[in-house]
Amino acid sequence: MPASSRPVLSLIVTPALLAGCASIPRSQTPLAAIAGLDCEALAQEQALSERSRDAAQHARSNAWKAVLPIAVGVRYASARSAQSEAEQRLQAIRASRDAHRCADAPAQSVDLGAEV
Numbered sequence: 001m002p003a004s005s006r007p008v009l010s011l012i013v014t015p016a017l018l019a020g021c022a023s024i025p026r027s028q029t030p031l032a033a034i035a036g037l038d039c040e041a042l043a044q045e046q047a048l049s050e051r052s053r054d055a056a057q058h059a060r061s062n063a064w065k066a067v068l069p070i071a072v073g074v075r076y077a078s079a080r081s082a083q084s085e086a087e088q089r090l091q092a093i094r095a096s097r098d099a100h101r102c103a104d105a106p107a108q109s110v111d112l113g114a115e116v
Contacts, residue, residue, distance in 0.1 A: 023075075024055050024082040027089065034092045039102035046093045053086035 027048045029037075034045060059079035063072045 024059055024079060025052055026082060026085065027052065031089060031092055034089065035096045035099070037096065039097065039100055042093055042097050042100070042102055046090065046097070049086045049089040049093060053083055053090065056080070056083035056086060 025048075027045060029045055034042070037045060056079045060076055060083065063076040063079060
């Protein structure tokens with residue numbers, strides 16, 4: 001590849017790679033802090049984590065739509081990581097809700113401000 005085309009290629013690849021990483025919303029609450037939350041906060045965290053998991057699953061299934069093959073791999077890996085993180089959070093939230101004997105959380109709609 002000629003040296004003169006490298007800057008152009010990096011201008012095309014960089015935004016695609018960043019878009020794959022930044023499009024999946026994630027909770028700001030540390031996983032270690034979940035056990036200390038009250039029932040209302042746990043219900044909110046559960047809704048956030050379920051939305052994150054769903055967004056990650058959607059991103060994984062749509063990773064092939066990226067224009068550049070390398071972006072597909074980055075987006076797929078990012079989505080898989082976000083999905084795994086959301087599943088871990090949901091397990092911790094459910095365990096904490098059980099320990100607090102919280103009522104089942106009603107289905108909530110949470111807008112995380114990100115589009116996948």
